Amino acid sequence: MGPVTLCGGEVTAPPLESLAVPTVATSTLPWSWYTDPTVLELELERIFRRSWQYAGHAEELPEAGSFRATTVGGVPIVLVRDEHDTLRAFLNVCRHRGSLVCEGSGKRATLQCPYHAWTYGLDGRLVAAPRFAKEGLEQSETLGLVPLALESWGPFLFVSPDPDAGPLADFLGEVPAQVADAGIDVGALRFHLRSESELRCNWKVSAENFLECYHCPVAHPGFSAAVDVSPGSYLLDAGGRRMSQYGPPRPEPRGSYDLAGEVERGQFHLLFPGTVVNVMPGRPNLSIGPIVPLEPERTYRSLDYFVAPDADEAWVEDLLAFDAQVAAEDTALVERVQAGVRAGLLEDGHLLPESERLIAHFQSLLLAALA
Ligand code: FES
Numbered sequence: 333m334g335p336v337t338l339c340g341g342e343v344t345a346p347p348l349e350s351l352a353v354p355t356v357a358t359s360t361l362p363w364s365w366y367t368d369p370t371v372l373e374l375e376l377e378r379i380f381r382r383s384w385q386y387a388g389h390a391e392e393l394p395e396a397g398s399f400r401a402t403t404v405g406g407v408p409i410v411l412v413r414d415e416h417d418t419l420r421a422f423l424n425v426c427r428h429r430g431s432l433v434c435e436g437s438g439k440r441a442t443l444q445c446p447y448h449a450w451t452y453g454l455d456g457r458l459v460a461a462p463r464f465a466k467e468g469l470e471q472s473e474t475l476g477l478v479p480l481a482l483e484s485w486g487p488f489l490f491v492s493p494d495p496d497a498g499p500l501a502d503f504l505g506e507v508p509a510q511v512a513d514a515g516i517d518v519g520a521l522r523f524h525l526r527s528e529s530e531l532r533c534n535w536k537v538s539a540e541n542f543l544e545c546y547h548c549p550v551a552h553p554g555f556s557a558a559v560d561v562s563p564g565s566y567l568l569d570a571g572g573r574r575m576s577q578y579g580p581p582r583p584e585p586r587g588s589y590d591l592a593g594e595v596e597r598g599q600f601h602l603l604f605p606g607t608v609v610n611v612m613p614g615r616p617n618l619s620i621g622p623i624v625p626l627e628p629e630r631t632y633r634s635l636d637y638f639v640a641p642d643a644d645e646a647w648v649e650d651l652l653a654f655d656a657q658v659a660a661e662d663t664a665l666v667e668r669v670q671a672g673v674r675a676g677l678l679e680d681g682h683l684l685p686e687s688e689r690l691i692a693h694f695q696s697l698l699l700a701a702l703a
Pocket residue numbers: 426427428429430431445446447448449450
């Protein structure tokens with residue numbers, strides 16, 4: 333990998349010329365990139381504000397007039413189901429003086445900013461603004477909420493702050509087909525719950541931890557007793573933005589939820605930069621959610637769990653308990669990594685060429701996006 337210049341004229345972030353860039357794929361990124369606010373600013377600008385990201389699911393907007401304020405990659409957005417049942421996404425920023433327009437979720441005929449009551453239709457148009465006529469102003473078409481790209485995969489809603497992000501289908505690549513091939517009809521799944529967590533680590537530490545199972549035999553005894561994590565069975569594959577892992581159940585899984593069912597092997601995808609899609613062996617199931625940088629050393633994660641409509645409740649609870657155990661183990665791991673990389677005396681670390689090749693792929697995507 334050749335040198336990459338990270339200072340672009342159009343970006344307002346401070347220059348990064350002083351940062352060394354790894355020259356071989358067996359090195360990690362410089363560890364200073366896991367604490368430096370300048371790097372995070374560039375990542376937000378050049379990666380998160382330009383990419384599709386998971387923004388929630390259709391059931392959260394059940395009827396005409398439903399809205400939900402959320403964020404994608406740190407950008408405040410509002411999702412709306414308009415009078416014609418069309419789902420829309422807008423930048424949740426008032427065109428007057430920049431207040432957030434909506435908070436939480438609910439049902440409204442219009443979206444009114446709480447600061448000076450500029451009022452927007454469900455199509456984003458500015459429909460009322462106090463004192464405009466009195467002060468000789470017109471409600472210009474150009475003062476509506478800024479529309480953002482929104483597309484769906486089954487019930488899963490994706491938003492890109494960048495209208496030029498390309499079709500969602502290109503971003504998802506082979507993932508929908510692989511999920512369908514596993515016997516899962518995403519449109520038939522029922523939403524079960526959203527699990528949310530905040531991690532005391534850089535978002536890349538969390539992503540890179542997701543991208544290898546080298547740590548599984550050491551750090552996830554329960555997962556490794558259920559899923560065959562040996563190198564010959566647990567497969568890694570990457571293409572474009574997609575980084576995938578595939579794990580079959582052990583011939584005789586021990587001490588976990590019941591892995592028998594239509595889905596024969598697990599699949600765990602990361603779509604760059606931060607959309608996670610997991611399928612566990614067993615009854616049809618899928619969990620999906622974002623990895624969101626909050627601060628250089630603070631990251632938000634959520635997973636929306638979907639299961640087969642006829643999945644037994646006890647089975648679902650066992651699956652969630654199994655996943656929660658793995659997540660708790662991963663939280664401890666990533667926070668220990670952050671504590672180590674922030675120490676400052678070592679420049680970087682090392683990657684195994686095979687077992688950690690998805691991390692190398694992730695890092696090359698990151699470097700290309702920042703370049
Ligand atoms: S900032 Fe929204 S109405 Fe003034």
